[in-house]
Amino acid sequence: MATASETTLVTTRNESGTKWWTRFLDPSEGTLAALLLLPTALLLTLIIVYPVCRLIWTSFQNLSLTSGLPASFAGLENYSLMLDDPVFWETTWNTVLITLITVPGALLVGLALALMANLPFNVKWPVRLSLLIPWALPLSFAGLIFAWFFHSEYGVVNDVLRRIGFEGVIWFNSANWAFAAICLTIIWKTSSFMALIILAGLQTIPRSLYEAADVDGAGRLRQFFEITLPLLKPAIVVALIFRTITALQTFDIPFTMTRGGPGTSTATLAMYIHQNTVDFLDLGYGSALAVVMFVLSMGVTAVYLRMIRARG
Amino acid sequence: MTFNKTMTLLLAGAAMTLSASVATAQTNLRVFVSSQHRPDVWRKAFDMYEAKNPNVKVTIETGGNTSEQQAQYLNTVMTAKDSSLDVMILDVIRPAQYAAAGWTVPFNEVIGQDVKAYMDRYLPAYAEANTVDGKVVALPAFADAMFLYYRKDLLEKHGIQPPQTWEELAAAAKKITAAENDPNLQGLSFQGKAIEGAVCTFLLPYWSMGKQLVADGKLSFDKEAAVKSLKLWKDFVDSGVAKKNIAEVATDDTRKEFQAGNVVFAVNWSYAWGQFQGAESAVKDKVGVVKLPAVQGGQPASCLGGWEWGVSAFSNNKTEAQKFVQFISSPDVSEFMAINASLLPQFPQVYSDVDVVKAVPWFASAKPVVETAKARPVTPRYNEVSEIIRTTVNGVLAGQQTPEQGAEQMEGRLRRVLR
Numbered sequence: 001m002a003t004a005s006e007t008t009l010v011t012t013r014n015e016s017g018t019k020w021w022t023r024f025l026d027p028s029e030g031t032l033a034a035l036l037l038l039p040t041a042l043l044l045t046l047i048i049v050y051p052v053c054r055l056i057w058t059s060f061q062n063l064s065l066t067s068g069l070p071a072s073f074a075g076l077e078n079y080s081l082m083l084d085d086p087v088f089w090e091t092t093w094n095t096v097l098i099t100l101i102t103v104p105g106a107l108l109v110g111l112a113l114a115l116m117a118n119l120p121f122n123v124k125w126p127v128r129l130s131l132l133i134p135w136a137l138p139l140s141f142a143g144l145i146f147a148w149f150f151h152s153e154y155g156v157v158n159d160v161l162r163r164i165g166f167e168g169v170i171w172f173n174s175a176n177w178a179f180a181a182i183c184l185t186i187i188w189k190t191s192s193f194m195a196l197i198i199l200a201g202l203q204t205i206p207r208s209l210y211e212a213a214d215v216d217g218a219g220r221l222r223q224f225f226e227i228t229l230p231l232l233k234p235a236i237v238v239a240l241i242f243r244t245i246t247a248l249q250t251f252d253i254p255f256t257m258t259r260g261g262p263g264t265s266t267a268t269l270a271m272y273i274h275q276n277t278v279d280f281l282d283l284g285y286g287s288a289l290a291v292v293m294f295v296l297s298m299g300v301t302a303v304y305l306r307m308i309r310a311r312g
Numbered sequence: 313m314t315f316n317k318t319m320t321l322l323l324a325g326a327a328m329t330l331s332a333s334v335a336t337a338q339t340n341l342r343v344f345v346s347s348q349h350r351p352d353v354w355r356k357a358f359d360m361y362e363a364k365n366p367n368v369k370v371t372i373e374t375g376g377n378t379s380e381q382q383a384q385y386l387n388t389v390m391t392a393k394d395s396s397l398d399v400m401i402l403d404v405i406r407p408a409q410y411a412a413a414g415w416t417v418p419f420n421e422v423i424g425q426d427v428k429a430y431m432d433r434y435l436p437a438y439a440e441a442n443t444v445d446g447k448v449v450a451l452p453a454f455a456d457a458m459f460l461y462y463r464k465d466l467l468e469k470h471g472i473q474p475p476q477t478w479e480e481l482a483a484a485a486k487k488i489t490a491a492e493n494d495p496n497l498q499g500l501s502f503q504g505k506a507i508e509g510a511v512c513t514f515l516l517p518y519w520s521m522g523k524q525l526v527a528d529g530k531l532s533f534d535k536e537a538a539v540k541s542l543k544l545w546k547d548f549v550d551s552g553v554a555k556k557n558i559a560e561v562a563t564d565d566t567r568k569e570f571q572a573g574n575v576v577f578a579v580n581w582s583y584a585w586g587q588f589q590g591a592e593s594a595v596k597d598k599v600g601v602v603k604l605p606a607v608q609g610g611q612p613a614s615c616l617g618g619w620e621w622g623v624s625a626f627s628n629n630k631t632e633a634q635k636f637v638q639f640i641s642s643p644d645v646s647e648f649m650a651i652n653a654s655l656l657p658q659f660p661q662v663y664s665d666v667d668v669v670k671a672v673p674w675f676a677s678a679k680p681v682v683e684t685a686k687a688r689p690v691t692p693r694y695n696e697v698s699e700i701i702r703t704t705v706n707g708v709l710a711g712q713q714t715p716e717q718g719a720e721q722m723e724g725r726l727r728r729v730l731r
């Protein structure tokens with residue numbers, strides 16, 4: 001490597017008539033690497049680094065479009081406002097709660113679905129298709145569909161409940177029921193994504209392991225806990241990372257189902273950010289909230305990554 | 313193809329090109345109209361303008377069915393500095409905000425010399441709502457206020473007079489629903505969903521107790537009155553006068569349920585009247601309308617509504633758009649809309665117009681209500697004030713908070729916004 005770069009340098013010096021850029025035509029390995037990375041680096045700077053820096057900068061400003069005043073530096077004012085904002089704490093807590101309920105929920109349902117889809121059916125496509133449909137449906141559509149399902153007067157859920165002898169529930173009139181309805185919808189919507197990733201993992205487990213276990217006399221349950229689950233771990237961790245990040249950013253389903261109601265009892269942090277920036281046009285405060293969510297997501301990702309590394 | 317045919321085609325083509333260039337000399341105005349305020353009837357008013365001004369073509373854009381959904385849409389259009397909308401209809405609470413944000417252009421130049429005389433033609437509340445620091449930021453489209461609708465037939469049948477206080481209303485509703493024994497019949501319908509209408513729901517009894525929310529730009533919150541107001545509505549739910557899921561009810565739900573004959577008393581804006589008298593209405597000719605009740609020992613209060621026409625600061629046809637708005641906010645169009653869409657006039661004299669009186673006789677008694685209706689607080693941060701009030705009303709009605717907790721939270725949050 002050293003020789004190669006020396007030669008290049010020597011040739012450049014000797015041929016005094018050539019231009020500086022000719023060395024790019026015969027680059028060293030280091031220059032080549034830099035050249036090849038440059039487009040990606042530029043693109044990432046433009047679409048990730050710049051917006052994130054801008055967001056952080058805006059979070060230190062007083063910038064409200066409705067005030068008609070120009071932006072001014074506010075220091076940590078937005079952050080100190082946040083600390084005694086009850087709605088910030090409520091929406092953050094709701095977001096954490098949704099994550100804690102729907103991620104394990106979707107994992108369990110998704111695992112069961114994947115195991116079922118992995119059974120040796122003669123015709124595989126109806127099973128696969130029914131796995132794909134919830135995943136392919138836009139989130140807001142799922143929210144609107146389930147909002148009708150759970151409607152207190154016209155919804156199918158209450159209709160079924162009444163037919164089997166229960167009294168219907170006014171789902172969106174109570175914080176707990178509304179929250180339950182949202183969590184059920186999110187689990188329905190996201191478990192198929194979990195199932196797809198786990199199904200891919202299941203298919204990489206060699207048959208021979210199960211055959212050997214059969215020979216050794218291990219039962220079905222034992223096989224599941226000793227072979228299937230340990231070998232699925234990488235797939236599960238990947239699915240969990242993706243699911244947790246999107247759960248922290250939950251917006252569409254509660255927005256379309258309840259708009260955060262009753263009161264603010266089902267509003268999430270992402271909805272509160274949207275409300276402050278889009279409805280109130282308070283970009284400073286909205287940015288500060290977004291920075292908090294960004295830090296939260298980064299923290300969770302870091303924990304997962306450490307988990308993967310620790311387990312090799 | 314013969315030579316003649318070719319020539320004919322060429323000439324036809326040339327003629328089409330020519331007419332196309334005439335068409336481009338036209339001004340196209342795109343107008344945002346709220347879908348709940350009869351865009352079909354506005355269309356006819358716009359046609360009148362097009363007939364008088366052949367070089368102007370007006371297109372209607374409509375969307376959303378609540379004030380805040382429409383505001384959300386317009387907010388995105390305005391923050392994007394989008395030039396596609398020229399004229400937009402704004403809820404009476406918004407012209408001040410839009411002017412502060414620099415989203416609308418003042419009318420002063422188009423109006424000319426005597427701006428004050430021009431604005432004095434309107435009802436004072438609307439002249440005031442559309443003037444900020446001497447600038448006319450929008451022109452009134454129509455007036456509105458909240459009224460109490462009631463089933464004339466049911467009240468007569470049970471020998472009850474329209475209630476003067478909320479307590480009388482509760483008693484009357486209980487008596488009628490008990491006697492009718494119809495499980496679908498609700499005593500009272502009002503707005504409990506977290507929408508703009510719920511802000512008025514809170515303010516009606518609060519104002520009736522003689523309290524103000526904002527005075528001289530500062531919060532003047534009376535916690536005791538707020539608790540009483542929230543409690544009044546919650547009691548209607550708890551005692552079965554209003555239905556249990558009132559926290560899901562928006563303005564147009566109240567209208568639909570009353571129109572289907574399932575409600576004895578309803579709190580609603582004036583637009584509902586026209587629909588109650590329509591062909592699909594189950595309560596046609598069975599509806600009475602009066603001013604809203606007061607709290608015991610208080611003054612009756614109504615919420616000032618109404619919508620205003622603003623011209624976008626990002627429009628490419630500002631002057632044409634302003635001339636158009638001057639036409640659609642004129643007494644003639646006001647009269648036309650009163651007769652055909654039962655929208656309350658923004659001009660005092662139109663209320664006593666012979667044709668208006670004939671078409672909508674109750675407008676005569678609506679005038680004093682509009683004249684004394686109270687305006688919601690005017691502040692550039694109104695969106696936040698509104699969100700705080702409506703989510704609290706919604707939370708209390710759903711049993712999420714007690715009236716005391718609701719009032720406390722409301723006060724704390726309002727203080728942060730109006731600091």
